[in-house]
Amino acid sequence: MSSETIDVRYVAQLARIELTDDEVERFGAQLGNLLDHVGRLAELDTASVPATAQVIESRNVLRDDVVRPSLDRETVLAQAPKRQGAFFRVPRIIAEAE
Amino acid sequence: MTAWEAVIGIECHVELRTASKMFCGCQNEFGGEPNTKVCPVCLGMPGALPVPNMRAIDHMIRAGIALGSEIPAFSKFDRKNYFYPDMPKDYQISQYDMPLTQGGVVRYWLEDGTMKECRLTRIHLEEDTGKSTHAGSTDGRIAGSAYSLVDFNRAGVPLMECVSEPDIRSAEEAVAYLEALKRTFVQLGVSDVKMEEGSLRCDANVSIRPIGASEYGTKTEIKNMNSFRSVYRAIESEIERQIAIVESGGRVTQETRGWDEARGVTHPMRSKEQAHDYRYFPDPDLVPMEFNAATMEILRSTLPELPTARFERYTKQFGINVKQATQLVDNAQLADYFDQCVAACGNAHQCVNFVLGDLSRLSNESGTPVYYSNARPEYVAEVIDMLEKKIINSKIAKELIERIWEAAGSPRAIVEREGLSQTSDPGAVEGFVNDVLAANEKVVAEYKAGKTNVMGFLVGQVMKTSRGKADPALAGELLRKKLDAS
Ligand SMILES: [Zn+2]
Numbered sequence: 001m002s003s004e005t006i007d008v009r010y011v012a013q014l015a016r017i018e019l020t021d022d023e024v025e026r027f028g029a030q031l032g033n034l035l036d037h038v039g040r041l042a043e044l045d046t047a048s049v050p051a052t053a054q055v056i057e058s059r060n061v062l063r064d065d066v067v068r069p070s071l072d073r074e075t076v077l078a079q080a081p082k083r084q085g086a087f088f089r090v091p092r093i094i095a096e097a098e
Numbered sequence: 099m100t101a102w103e104a105v106i107g108i109e110c111h112v113e114l115r116t117a118s119k120m121f122c123g124c125q126n127e128f129g130g131e132p133n134t135k136v137c138p139v140c141l142g143m144p145g146a147l148p149v150p151n152m153r154a155i156d157h158m159i160r161a162g163i164a165l166g167s168e169i170p171a172f173s174k175f176d177r178k179n180y181f182y183p184d185m186p187k188d189y190q191i192s193q194y195d196m197p198l199t200q201g202g203v204v205r206y207w208l209e210d211g212t213m214k215e216c217r218l219t220r221i222h223l224e225e226d227t228g229k230s231t232h233a234g235s236t237d238g239r240i241a242g243s244a245y246s247l248v249d250f251n252r253a254g255v256p257l258m259e260c261v262s263e264p265d266i267r268s269a270e271e272a273v274a275y276l277e278a279l280k281r282t283f284v285q286l287g288v289s290d291v292k293m294e295e296g297s298l299r300c301d302a303n304v305s306i307r308p309i310g311a312s313e314y315g316t317k318t319e320i321k322n323m324n325s326f327r328s329v330y331r332a333i334e335s336e337i338e339r340q341i342a343i344v345e346s347g348g349r350v351t352q353e354t355r356g357w358d359e360a361r362g363v364t365h366p367m368r369s370k371e372q373a374h375d376y377r378y379f380p381d382p383d384l385v386p387m388e389f390n391a392a393t394m395e396i397l398r399s400t401l402p403e404l405p406t407a408r409f410e411r412y413t414k415q416f417g418i419n420v421k422q423a424t425q426l427v428d429n430a431q432l433a434d435y436f437d438q439c440v441a442a443c444g445n446a447h448q449c450v451n452f453v454l455g456d457l458s459r460l461s462n463e464s465g466t467p468v469y470y471s472n473a474r475p476e477y478v479a480e481v482i483d484m485l486e487k488k489i490i491n492s493k494i495a496k497e498l499i500e501r502i503w504e505a506a507g508s509p510r511a512i513v514e515r516e517g518l519s520q521t522s523d524p525g526a527v528e529g530f531v532n533d534v535l536a537a538n539e540k541v542v543a544e545y546k547a548g549k550t551n552v553m554g555f556l557v558g559q560v561m562k563t564s565r566g567k568a569d570p571a572l573a574g575e576l577l578r579k580k581l582d583a584s
Contacts (some may be wrong), residue, residue: 014375016181053174053196053380059388065116065153068123070135077133084233086132087247090183092232 006031100345103309105317106272107264108216108440110279110300111257112289113226114157118255121148121191127560128295134251140254142187147381150175154256154360155198155387158223160244162199162260164282165218165255165399173198174386175223177374184248195329195380197222204262205406206278208270211413211420216275217263217326218523226255244434252296258288269333272302273326281405285430285465293325302333305350306340315340316350320364322357332357336364362505416446422454435469442479452478454497464503470481472506475501480510489519493566521567531576545581553577555583 008028012019019027073086082089116126122139138146162169176194202218228250260279266272280291280298291298300361305317320336323329335357340350403411405427412423426433433455439449457468459477464471481498484490490498493518498509498518513519521527534556535542541552553574560573 014179014377037257054382054385056385058385061149061385062152062387063123063149065118065151066123067118068137070137071141072135073131073136076136076141076351081522084247087132087231087249088183090230090246090248092245 005036101309102337102341102344103267103417103566104269104333105264105307105314106266106268106333108260108262108266108272108275108300109303110260110298110366111226112260112279112283113297114258114292115258115287115289116151116153116157116256119254119398120145120151120153120154120223121254124254126255128292128297130251132251135251135252136253137245140186141250142185144577148381150384150387151256154223157256158198158221158258159389159394159397160286161288162202162221163282163394163400164286164404165199165202165204165221166490167199167202167218167221169199169389169394170196171322171390172196172386172388175381175382176378178224178378180374180376182227183246184230184251186252186253189280189383189556190224191222191384192378193222194506198493204278204282205407206271206274207409207420207424208274209420212491213410214271214274214286214351216265219261219263219357221258221260224257224259226252226257228253248313262490264305269330269337273330276300276326276329278406281428285402285405300329302329302336304333304336304340304343305480306337306344315344315559318350318354318364319354320357321354321367322359323500324359328357330366331359331362333363339364405430412446412546415487416440416450417451422450425454431467431469435475436477439478440483442476443482443486445482448482448485449478452482452499454555455502456496460503471503473502474506477502477506480508484510484519488569489513491520491566491570493561494520496568520569521564524572527564527568530560531563531573533563533578535577537579542581 006028008024008031011020011031012027013023077083077086077088080088102290113126118124119126119135120139122137124135124137124140124462127135139148159169173193173196173208176192177189178192178194179189181188197220198220199218204216204218205213206216207213209228220511228247228248229252231247232246262275266275276298283289283291289297293299300323302320302323304320305315307313307315318336318340320332325330336355343350351366354367356367357364409423409427412418412426413420416424419564426436436449436453439453440446443449453468456473457473460473461468478499481490481495481502485492485495486496494513498512501512502509521530538556538559545552545556556577557570557574560577561566561570564573
């Protein structure tokens, strides 16, 4: 895969990152190199290897349905960039329901 | 003129009933002071490690088995990536290509008793988001607001998403389908399904096509339906809107539309400039789940009788009408009680009459559910048995139901102790009849003058004189014989 197939601006937008034209050029090339490198995996014959979603072999790591103490609200809200009373205050949520 | 049919698919989100959240030990409970049920995991703090709640997985599997879904041997969690301030991690843990259940069928019934089926695509497990309030605007809408306030108490609450195939053909069917899902989930104990608390939320995909066509029309997605009634109204209104467009030569636009409860119409919701690109990938914090067939078989065999099966048993086997059968099925504990009454006396019709009649009335008056009252099923069965064998009449039967409601005790014993059994002995009843005739000369004269409708009064007097014990049919017969003869 080469950089031409990557829409760097689109990827940046998904990640909410602003890029200059220079950066688009530079990162495009770098991302292309990375993908070429990962693309080497495609050269391996994996016909007999089952697909996996995890590299560790554990399965069914679950917890019992038991309530444990939550954090103190003041401690929590002290971490917030902005708060209002008992709430986190965040920028206006993008108009979707209009 | 073309006749149209609607093609509807429903996606609904149901909050699971667990003590704790999906991936952390914070309490899963509706309401509460804002931001008091939060921890590093559900706030998405770096380094916090989610661990799935076993009960939520169990609920999913039981729901799936109950609806005839396949439980794959392997399942995993994925990250669904998007930015929204009510989701602190900037991704939602969900399931993409390997959900906990696949396929299945929801069987449901309409008001006239017609049985219907809607196939399920899948049911997957995900976490709920926080709740945002839009502040700084005058009408609470997002558009005019300056900022939003977020409460993360619901963030991380287990949520199952049930996706249906487009098998639903009308607003009535849509609501009946949702009611069937609700009944099933409530009976399984997997959710409280309270729409008013937001524990059931749904969207509908609606399109129309000429009846008999096999291709689908362009669909719209309807959101913001907050009750079963609004689901009905929104779908009806959307079907009408689409038919009007197509019949006037236009085309339906594929879009998301919001339901406006107050105005009774759907309206387009501004779509985001970019189509969603959620970049799903397996969540590296969570290990996959594997299930073996033997465990699934055990779960399948321990499922209780489900509402639809019970409904069919009541209507087909017992011949109970749709309305009464639905009333019973919607209250599983009352239906269990009813089943115990039937098992003890074998007369389903009398059991329905007493359970939904006198017993439900006493329950409403006292606030005690029938199944927790003094009136144990075996006592109700005794009353019905004595009534069937004509040991008592229906008036005494009603009185006995009141007595066993007041205080536990065998009604058969009450009847024996107090001599309440019906007198079918012609000699004894004749005595009562003679007394009544002697005491009501005026009425007797009226009868003889042709006013035969006083017969009811005279039978009533015999019942009164006999303290309710006389067999009313026999009393009427004897009265008539005597009056007509003299
Ligand atoms: Zn938590």
